[in-house]
Amino acid sequence: MxxxxxxxxxxxxxxxDGLDLEIEPGxxxxxxxxxxxxxxxxxxxxxxxxxxSEGSARVLGVELPGRAEPLKRKIGYMTQSFSHYRDLTVAENMGFTASVYGLRGRKARARIGELTEEYDLAGLAAQMAGSLSGGQKQRLALALAVMHRPRLLFLDEPTSAVDPESRRGFWEKLFDLVAExxxxxxxxxxxxxxxxxxxxxxxxxxxxxxxxxxxxxxxxLGVTVLEVEGTDLRAARRRLDGAAGILSAAQIGARLRVLVEGDVPEPEARLREAAGLGDGAAIARTRPNLEDVFVSATREQAA
Ligand SMILES: Nc1ncnc2c1ncn2[C@@H]1O[C@H](COP(=O)(O)OP(=O)(O)OP(=O)(O)O)[C@@H](O)[C@H]1O
Ligand SMILES: [Mg+2]
Known part of the structure; x- marks a missing residue:
């Protein structure tokens, strides 16, 4: 794509606004x-x-904007909010989706059986889709999105209602799909x-x-990540608002995590001064994580 x-x-x-993307298969x-x-x-x-409004894309060989019909059979799309029939049962939703993709009779039953097992839906087959729990709805939505074995799958915040354990399971399924x-x-x-x-x-x-x-x-990431341990971190945190050279500060439990701009020559000294830290406060450098990247990417532009 x-x-x-x-x-x-x-x-x-x-x-x-002017999105350029290149996404390799697999x-x-x-x-x-x-x-x-x-x-x-x-x-x-x-x-x-x-x-x-402007620009173009090529997805699985299909030029957009243009006739998108051929794309529909090759992709699956799990929308952000549950978009299947709430007043049909799980089994009825599966039957309906199978027929939309042209699966009938024995073929449809075989595929539905596979998905029912794979996505752990057997015990829910007779339940109305609208009454499923958040995580169960998402399992059903993923099963329906892959009914026709699409080569490309779009998932819009697929695990927003899912607990961490189920989320792990959901991602295992995604890696299985990629392996296939x-x-x-x-x-x-x-x-x-x-x-x-x-x-x-x-x-x-x-x-x-x-x-x-x-x-x-x-x-x-062109920033230095520092963590402060000490007392009265709330006051220190307030002083860092808008301080020169400080990109962001957030309290994480008993520590303050601070992003200092990469071109500040002595980041520890800058932080100590800007936050008004006493000698009792300990500052340590730490490895950046993805949240730091996210904060930094979105803050720099705002500034
Ligand atoms: N049909 C529409 N008419 C008017 N504005 C829209 C429409 N769809 C989206 N927007 C606006 O476009 C912007 C982007 O919306 P979009 O739904 O793509 O964001 P998102 O990143 O998916 O957000 P979220 O994480 O909340 O789902 C928002 O400001 C939204 O209000
Ligand atoms: Mg959205």
Missing amino acids: EARGLTRRFGPKTAV VIYGFLGPNGCGKTTAMRMLTGLLTP GASIVVSTHFMDEAERCHRLAILDRGRKRADGTPQELMDA
Whole structure:
């Protein structure tokens, strides 16, 4: 998949702004970004459901904007909110989706049987989809999205209602799908999910701020990450608001995690002075994580 200058405006608002992407087959590619940054809008354009205002994309050989019909059989799309029939049972939803993709009779029953087992839906077959728990709904939605064995799968915040254990299980399924030859585009704002992606694009206010593997993004981060232990961290935290050279400060348990701009020559001294830290406060350097990358990518532009 390739996108060049993909842009979508809604009235005066630009939801996606000049997005360039290149996504190789066989990877899980993440869109990481805050609420309203354009993840859903970008996905809707890449699935052919929404016409771009400007720019173009080529998805599995199909040129967009253009006739998106051939794309529909090759992709699966799990929307952000549950979009299947709430007043049909799990089994009825599966039968309906199978028929939409042209599966009938023995073939349909075989595929539904496979998915029922794979996605642990056997005990829920007779239950109304609308009454499933959040995590169960997401298992059903994923099973329905892969009914026709799509080569490319779009998942829009697929695990927002899922506990950490189920989320791990869900991601195991995604890696199984990739091992079987699928490619996946997934949006998220969970850092643990972002870290599982092969590659990521960080989006903010419709623009791509950075992309690469999680490791590349962390290595390329041009900031020093410091952690402070001491007393009265709340006051120190307040003093750091808007302080020169300080990109962000956030309390994590008993420590204050501070991002200092990379061109500050003595970051520890700068922090000590800006936060008004006493001698009792200990400062240690630490390795950047993906949340630091995210904060840094979205803050720099705001500044
Ligand atoms: N149909 C629409 N009409 C008007 N504005 C829209 C429409 N769809 C999206 N927007 C606006 O475009 C921006 C991007 O929205 P989008 O849903 O793509 O964000 P998102 O990254 O998916 O957010 P979230 O994490 O909350 O799901 C938002 O400001 C939103 O209000
Ligand atoms: Mg969204």
